[in-house]
Amino acid sequence: MASGTALLYDEEMTRYKLLWVDPACKIEVPERLTVSWEALHNAGLSGRCIPLPVRQATEEEILLAHSQEYLEAVKKTPDMSLEELMTFTQQYGDVYFHPNIYHCAKLAVGASLQLVDAVMTGKVRNGLALVRPPGHHSQRSEASGFCVFNNVAIAALYAKKHFKIQRVLIVDWDIHHGQGLQYCFEEDPQVLYFSWHRYEHQRFWPNLRESDFDSVGKGMGAGFNINLPWNKARLMAPYFRGLLEHCDQKCLTWLLASLQVGMDSSDYLSVFFHVLLPVAYEFNPELILVSAGFDSAVGDPEGHMCATPEIFGHLTHLLMSLAGGRLCAVLEGGYNLTSLAQSVCQTVQTLLGDPPSRISGLSSPCESALESIQSVRAAHQQYWVCFKNADVSLWPDPGTKCSRLEGDTQAEEALKEGEMREIVWPEPPSRLAPPIRTGVTLPAGLEDDVLTSCFRVTGIPLTPNQVAKELWHPAVPELKDEKVLQSLGDILSLLKEIEKKEVRNGLAVVPNVSLAATFGVQHALTSLTDRVLLVFLGNEAPVELQEDGRVMLIQLCSTEPVETKSKFYVPICLKKSSSDVAGFLHAVLSLLLPLAYGYDPGMILAVMADCSLVGAVAWAQLIGLLQSFAQGHTLALIQGAEKEIIRVTAASLLGEPASTLGPLGPPLSENVKAVEKERQRLQTHWGLLQTTGEDHP
Numbered sequence: 001m002a003s004g005t006a007l008l009y010d011e012e013m014t015r016y017k018l019l020w021v022d023p024a025c026k027i028e029v030p031e032r033l034t035v036s037w038e039a040l041h042n043a044g045l046s047g048r049c050i051p052l053p054v055r056q057a058t059e060e061e062i063l064l065a066h067s068q069e070y071l072e073a074v075k076k077t078p079d080m081s082l083e084e085l086m087t088f089t090q091q092y093g094d095v096y097f098h099p100n101i102y103h104c105a106k107l108a109v110g111a112s113l114q115l116v117d118a119v120m121t122g123k124v125r126n127g128l129a130l131v132r133p134p135g136h137h138s139q140r141s142e143a144s145g146f147c148v149f150n151n152v153a154i155a156a157l158y159a160k161k162h163f164k165i166q167r168v169l170i171v172d173w174d175i176h177h178g179q180g181l182q183y184c185f186e187e188d189p190q191v192l193y194f195s196w197h198r199y200e201h202q203r204f205w206p207n208l209r210e211s212d213f214d215s216v217g218k219g220m221g222a223g224f225n226i227n228l229p230w231n232k233a234r235l236m237a238p239y240f241r242g243l244l245e246h247c248d249q250k251c252l253t254w255l256l257a258s259l260q261v262g263m264d265s266s267d268y269l270s271v272f273f274h275v276l277l278p279v280a281y282e283f284n285p286e287l288i289l290v291s292a293g294f295d296s297a298v299g300d301p302e303g304h305m306c307a308t309p310e311i312f313g314h315l316t317h318l319l320m321s322l323a324g325g326r327l328c329a330v331l332e333g334g335y336n337l338t339s340l341a342q343s344v345c346q347t348v349q350t351l352l353g354d355p356p357s358r359i360s361g362l363s364s365p366c367e368s369a370l371e372s373i374q375s376v377r378a379a380h381q382q383y384w385v386c387f388k389n390a391d392v393s394l395w396p397d398p399g400t401k402c403s404r405l406e407g408d409t410q411a412e413e414a415l416k417e418g419e420m421r422e423i424v425w426p427e428p429p430s431r432l433a434p435p436i437r438t439g440v441t442l443p444a445g446l447e448d449d450v451l452t453s454c455f456r457v458t459g460i461p462l463t464p465n466q467v468a469k470e471l472w473h474p475a476v477p478e479l480k481d482e483k484v485l486q487s488l489g490d491i492l493s494l495l496k497e498i499e500k501k502e503v504r505n506g507l508a509v510v511p512n513v514s515l516a517a518t519f520g521v522q523h524a525l526t527s528l529t530d531r532v533l534l535v536f537l538g539n540e541a542p543v544e545l546q547e548d549g550r551v552m553l554i555q556l557c558s559t560e561p562v563e564t565k566s567k568f569y570v571p572i573c574l575k576k577s578s579s580d581v582a583g584f585l586h587a588v589l590s591l592l593l594p595l596a597y598g599y600d601p602g603m604i605l606a607v608m609a610d611c612s613l614v615g616a617v618a619w620a621q622l623i624g625l626l627q628s629f630a631q632g633h634t635l636a637l638i639q640g641a642e643k644e645i646i647r648v649t650a651a652s653l654l655g656e657p658a659s660t661l662g663p664l665g666p667p668l669s670e671n672v673k674a675v676e677k678e679r680q681r682l683q684t685h686w687g688l689l690q691t692t693g694e695d696h697p
């Protein structure tokens with residue numbers, strides 16, 4: 001199994017810059033790379049990565065995505081005078097040339113291809129290429145948006161050609177639409193291109209009609225191009241026009257700070273749960289390429305978004321469950337040197353396997369984001385079974401270009417002015433990983449290659465009334481059983497190791513999983529946290545829930561649904577759940593993840609009471625995803641000694657990417673209905689569950 005994170009960087013790529021005055025291009029500076037590289041160094045992250053040498057792309061490689069005449073034209077730029085460079089630049093938009101940019105553009109492509117080679121040959125598991133010029137705007141015969149050659153497009157074509165892979169997922173989280181990538185792959189069903197981008201009904205750069213959600217791909221590529229347009233800022237002008245007359249700069253600044261101009265982490269995560277991840281799992285990619293632009297982070301002069309840098313640690317983690325963890329991230333945009341450096345560090349730290357930091361204060365996506373989510377799901381309903389039951393009743397017409405209200409520009413300039421002065425955000429919290437990743441307590445005789453790299457914890461001897469005290473119940477008869485008592489001692493010692501920050505997560509194999517779960521929850525609440533998420537796979541509910549919100553129980557069962565009004569008890573009843581992997585996954589992505597992010601637990605208990613409910617691979621995927629929460633503090637409890645389940649659980653807790661679920665069939669409609677029913681019931685309490693805009697149908 002491949003391991004290690006590659007980091008590609010060469011300071012040669014800092015040796016070009018804007019040589020004349022051009023307001024549109026002045027933000028693309030060499031310091032973008034140096035601050036990122038220095039931040040990785042100072043955080044001790046680059047030292048943990050595998051440094052790979054950058055190389056120049058060959059002409060043949062560049063010609064995978066660009067025309068001969070374009071390459072010939074760019075090849076002439078190193079010998080051009082300043083005037084000739086300015087003239088040459090005129091023919092393109094929002095880009096500049098420099099005598100050394102051709103050299104750097106070849107290095108940017110070469111770095112991306114080196115990364116693909118290393119990941120596809122198993123030399124490393126994943127990695128980041130810190131490059132400039134960026135690539136996602138450049139097209140077959142055209143430079144655009146600071147981009148000269150399309151690094152990620154060439155990487156995808158190179159991967160298909162040299163490694164014979166047939167399904168590449170490109171995730172473009174840059175705040176601009178990577179039209180170059182869309183044009184390159186819109187007819188190619190082997191490359192699924194996903195981009196979110198500021199759009200504002202075509203009023204944001206690059207102002208293209210084809211950046212809207214109804215551009216779904218063409219011909220054989222229909223369904224394989226997904227555009228998620230952000231349209232929020234258009235709503236700002238009407239508010240401000242009225243106020244501007246009475247508003248001095250200070251009040252406007254306050255107004256800006258209070259009215260979120262851009263999208264935030266709740267919007268980003270909602271798009272992952274309800275648009276990107278369902279399609280990505282159904283597509284079942286063999287490689288993930290990330291057009292990692294960080295102008296979608298707070299403070300960026302282009303993006304004007306509100307999502308703080310730690311969100312990129314989560315977005316990265318969520319993608320690492322796909323393609324067996326084969327993930328190549330390539331830098332695109334990012335123009336606020338502070339949030340860029342922080343976001344790069346958050347991304348690399350997750351690639352290295354450190355637990356994502358907890359994100360509190362998540363709420364529901366804004367109305368405009370919901371409208372976009374609903375529109376995209378509607379537009380793609382015919383191509384992806386995961387959207388079969390999507391609610392499309394309020395599908396707004398694409399391209400409703402809102403007329404440019406007079407006074408807009410004044411409002412928006414004020415917006416820009418006021419806003420840029422005021423934006424500050426907290427440093428991302430440190431994500432210290434305990435020295436030991438996984439502690440285990442197993443019955444003797446369960447030797448296994450994976451388990452040898454776990455830390456074996458010895459149980460704490462317990463007397464029945466010691467346990468009864470923790471369980472709030474007078475001694476239950478089971479406590480007479482020596483094995484049960486010993487298993488509770490095992491759990492206690494694992495939790496104490498986690499509490500002491502010696503161990504990140506743990507696995508215990510126990511004879512009575514319901515009692516173990518109850519005991520584990522109670523102990524965690526007394527000594528570790530005030531919120532425990534219990535994910536329980538089995539039919540008998542392990543704990544009576546108090547409605548105080550200190551425990552959230554998500555129970556996957558196969559029997560008839562129990563009626564409940566509680567917002568902390570989520571019974572998910574799936575028929576034939578072990579064969580309906582798609583149904584299980586639908587439950588995880590559209591219910592479990594949004595609930596867990598909304599709840600923000602300090603501890604996760606993942607309990608497998610009934611191994612027949614899901615297969616080992618689906619369970620391993622779940623264990624992987626659950627490590628997004630509680631700084632990775634996951635305690636897995638398994639009943640019985642099903643060797644395969646134990647092995648995959650330990651592997652996942654150790655950070656091994658779960659193997660892929662393979663092509664998914666359509667989910668059982670009764671299972672989708674059961675999940676949708678719960679989602680509808682809970683979405684007013686837990687906003688991240690929402691998927692539709694105004695006037696929920």
Ligand SMILES: NCCCNCCCCCS
Nearest residue numbers: 024094145176205332333
């Ligand atoms: N404010 C100037 C409008 C044009 N900006 C071009 C942005 C290119 C981003 C590359 S990621």
Ligand SMILES: [Zn+2]
Nearest residue numbers: 174176295333
């Ligand atoms: Zn950008």
